[in-house]
Amino acid sequence: MRKLIDKIVFSICSISTAIVLAILFIIIVYILLNGIFSINLAFFTSLPKPVGEEGGGMANAIVGSAIMVFIASLISIPISIGAAIYLAEFGKGYLATSVRFLVDVLAGVPSIVIGIFIYTLVVLPMKRFSAIAGALALAMIMIPTIVRATEEAIRLVPQTLREAGLALGAPYWRVTLEIVLVSARKAIISGVLLSIARIAGETAPLLFTALGNRFFVTVLDRPMSSLPVQIYSYAVSPYEDWHRQAWAATFLLVMFILVVNMSVRLFTRAKD
Amino acid sequence: MEKTLNSSSKDSVNLKPRKKRWLMSPASDKAFQKLTYSLAIFLFLLVTALVGSMIYNSKLSILKFGFGFVFSTTWDPVKEVFGALPFVYGTLVSSLIALLIAVPISLGVAIFLTEQCPYKLRPVVLTLVELLAAIPSVAYGLWGIFVLVPFMRNHVNPILEKVLGFLPLFKGPSYGIGLLTAGMILAVMIIPIITAISVSSLNAVPPTQREAALALGATRWEATQVVLLNARSGILGGVILGLGRALGETMAVTMVIGNRPEIATSLLAPAYTMASVIANEFTEATYDLYLHALIEIGILLFIITFIVQAIAQLFIRQITKGTKSHA
Numbered sequence: 001m002r003k004l005i006d007k008i009v010f011s012i013c014s015i016s017t018a019i020v021l022a023i024l025f026i027i028i029v030y031i032l033l034n035g036i037f038s039i040n041l042a043f044f045t046s047l048p049k050p051v052g053e054e055g056g057g058m059a060n061a062i063v064g065s066a067i068m069v070f071i072a073s074l075i076s077i078p079i080s081i082g083a084a085i086y087l088a089e090f091g092k093g094y095l096a097t098s099v100r101f102l103v104d105v106l107a108g109v110p111s112i113v114i115g116i117f118i119y120t121l122v123v124l125p126m127k128r129f130s131a132i133a134g135a136l137a138l139a140m141i142m143i144p145t146i147v148r149a150t151e152e153a154i155r156l157v158p159q160t161l162r163e164a165g166l167a168l169g170a171p172y173w174r175v176t177l178e179i180v181l182v183s184a185r186k187a188i189i190s191g192v193l194l195s196i197a198r199i200a201g202e203t204a205p206l207l208f209t210a211l212g213n214r215f216f217v218t219v220l221d222r223p224m225s226s227l228p229v230q231i232y233s234y235a236v237s238p239y240e241d242w243h244r245q246a247w248a249a250t251f252l253l254v255m256f257i258l259v260v261n262m263s264v265r266l267f268t269r270a271k272d
Numbered sequence: 273m274e275k276t277l278n279s280s281s282k283d284s285v286n287l288k289p290r291k292k293r294w295l296m297s298p299a300s301d302k303a304f305q306k307l308t309y310s311l312a313i314f315l316f317l318l319v320t321a322l323v324g325s326m327i328y329n330s331k332l333s334i335l336k337f338g339f340g341f342v343f344s345t346t347w348d349p350v351k352e353v354f355g356a357l358p359f360v361y362g363t364l365v366s367s368l369i370a371l372l373i374a375v376p377i378s379l380g381v382a383i384f385l386t387e388q389c390p391y392k393l394r395p396v397v398l399t400l401v402e403l404l405a406a407i408p409s410v411a412y413g414l415w416g417i418f419v420l421v422p423f424m425r426n427h428v429n430p431i432l433e434k435v436l437g438f439l440p441l442f443k444g445p446s447y448g449i450g451l452l453t454a455g456m457i458l459a460v461m462i463i464p465i466i467t468a469i470s471v472s473s474l475n476a477v478p479p480t481q482r483e484a485a486l487a488l489g490a491t492r493w494e495a496t497q498v499v500l501l502n503a504r505s506g507i508l509g510g511v512i513l514g515l516g517r518a519l520g521e522t523m524a525v526t527m528v529i530g531n532r533p534e535i536a537t538s539l540l541a542p543a544y545t546m547a548s549v550i551a552n553e554f555t556e557a558t559y560d561l562y563l564h565a566l567i568e569i570g571i572l573l574f575i576i577t578f579i580v581q582a583i584a585q586l587f588i589r590q591i592t593k594g595t596k597s598h599a
Contacts, residue, residue, distance in 0.1 A: 002491050002493075002494070003491060005491075005493060006491040006492055006493040006494075009383075009493045009496075010383075010384075010387070010388055010492070010493065012380055013380040013381070013383045013384040013387075013388060014384055014388065015380070016376070016377045016379075016380030016381055016384070017380065017381045017384045017385070017389075017397065019377060020377060020381055020401055020404070020463055020467075021397070021400060021401075023404070023460055024400060024401070024403060024404050026419075027404075027407065027411075027412075027415055027460075030415055030419055031411065031415065034418075079311055079314065079315075082307065082308045082311035082312075083308065083311040083312045083314070083315050085308045086305075086308035086309055086311060086312040087312060089308070090305055090308065090309065091312070095312070095313075095316075096312070098316065099312045099313075099315055099316050101585075102315060102316055102319045103315060104581065104585055105319060105578060105581060105582075106315070106318075106319055108516055108520075108577055108578070108580075108581035109322070109520070109574060109577065109578075110519070110520025110521070110522065110547060110573055110574075110577055111520070111522065112520070112522045112547050112550050112551060112570070112573075113322075113326075113520070113570050113573055113574050113577075114322075115550075116326060116550065116554075116566075116567055116570040117321075117322045117325060117326060119554075120325045120326060120328075120329040120567070121321070121325055124329070140318070143315065143318075147315070169296070170296075171295070171296055171297070171298070171300055171301050171304075172301045172304070172305075173300060173301050173303075173304030173305075174295075176304070197406065198406075200408075201407075201408025201409070201410065201411065202408070202409075203408070203409060203410040203522070203523045204409070204522040204523055204547070204551055207551055207554065207555070208554045208555050211555070228408060228410045228523075231410050231411070231414060232410050232413070232523060232527070235410075235413065235414045235417055235418075235527060236417070236527060243418070246414055247414070250410070250411045250414050253408060253411065254407060254408070254411050257406050257407070257408065258403065258406065258407075261403060261406045262403075265399055269395070
């Protein structure tokens with residue numbers, strides 16, 4: 001009897017694993033198939049057509065996403081790495097504990113709430129939706145991921161390396177920047193890449209910061225379209241051709257995210 | 273390592289003497305520490321500003337409706353009456369459904385990964401499960417609209433109505449969209465989180481526990497129960513963390529829940545969540561009170577997820593402390 005229960009329980013466990021892997025497989029296959037049959041050259045090169053017209057593409061959304069993700073990285077990487085250095089190297093006592101706690105809080109804040117915050121902080125005073133507001137919202141979502149990854153990576157650097165640098169007469173800050181950060185670079189880079197992959201797919205914080213735009217924009221104080229927002233608005237629209245383009249965009253986005261994720265994992269595992 | 277040391281000393285040779293002196297002095301260290309310190313303070317201020325700015329920008333609604341806002345069921349922008357209860361209800365119920373589905377499955381996967389799976393396959397399977405967390409919310413939403421919703425409408429919901437139709441939970445017309453569908457999508461999205469944290473807390477249990485149980489003649493499942501008991505606080509932390517994620521999830525839910533601000537007893541009926549009302553109506557809010565009411569919903573969402581996250585961190589920190597003392 002006990003053996004039977006044992007068998008039953010473990011087969012349930014295997015089955016649930018099989019279910020989860022099957023779900024992953026089904027979702028990816030749907031995105032792949034629908035995406036491959038939907039994507040074409042016009043998708044990459046042309047602008048969206050007005051409502052109801054067939055054809056068109058998402059050139060502006062692809063460029064918009066790239067611009068906003070790039071600016072978000074420019075803003076968040078230095079801030080996060082600096083703050084992480086403080087937490088890992090100097091951070092003791094009450095302030096460090098509360099900053100660490102707040103970083104955890106920030107990581108748990110739903111991204112749509114970040115969107116509201118940037119709306120009140122940037123969009124309301126500017127009286128206009130803008131690409132920079134979208135980039136700031138994305139940057140805020142990146143910060144906790146990078147801070148955590150960097151702090152952990154810095155903590156893993158052996159103390160003897162720091163001592164060796166200090167013994168050579170280098171000041172502490174150069175030891176930190178040129179020895180500690182350099183030896184921790186792998187983990188830091190993978191943290192940054194994973195957070196870039198994450199924000200590339202974020203939709204909610206862009207809905208009312210960058211809004212979206214039918215035209216090709218590269219100025220930062222105007223509304224700018226992005227792939228995820230475009231997917232959303234096309235998916236909930238009633239037009240067949242827009243659904244097709246939503247699948248194509250999802251294909252592009254998911255491929256980008258999966259490739260980044262897989263390569264980060266392979267890269268870090270191979271080096272360990 | 274050698275390389276960096278060499279290059280750094282070369283740099284300092286090239287610097288002008290006076291500049292070099294400052295760069296090598298303790299004063300430069302102080303400045304560097306100040307710089308990183310101010311960045312940490314900046315993060316502190318950022319979160320404070322987040323709360324402050326949202327409260328300030330929802331003052332009209334907070335002053336007008338007070339605490340009644342949370343308990344009122346009317347959401348009528350035309351008559352300028354706003355109550356958040358239908359959204360709170362939708363958020364809580366869809367997240368609960370997600371937990372009911374995701375927790376057993378995640379535990380099964382975690383036990384499979386720590387007890388059964390061949391050692392070499394473990395990282396592969398775990399990576400695949402975690403890939404589910406990398407897929408963006410809007411992609412889940414798109415898949416939900418075009419694959420899951422028709423599937424629920426044509427296959428799952430009719431069966432549910434036939435078998436469980438005597439319960440009020442499964443009565444009424446089904447459109448495929450609704451609380452149940454949203455809960456299922458959410459379940460898929462939080463399975464990787466719960467699984468990952470459960471796996472690490474199961475791995476944190478010292479192997480001697482399992483060996484002792486096996487030595488006493490326990491079957492593998494009985495030994496696993498001992499391990500599960502030891503890992504319970506970490507697993508609970510993972511479950512609560514998953515709940516936090518489900519509560520704040522926006523896009524996928526917005527696309528499949530039906531977006532109707534009513535409290536229906538049926539799980540097959542369309543509903544609305546806090547995150548999705550913000551996503552849908554924020555840019556349509558034509559007057560200040562409307563906007564402030566939406567931001568107040570954002571504050572409610574923030575408070576709920578904050579509490580949930582804080583509890584989860586408490587549990588998860590316990591296991592990391594536990595493993596350190598064992599090691």
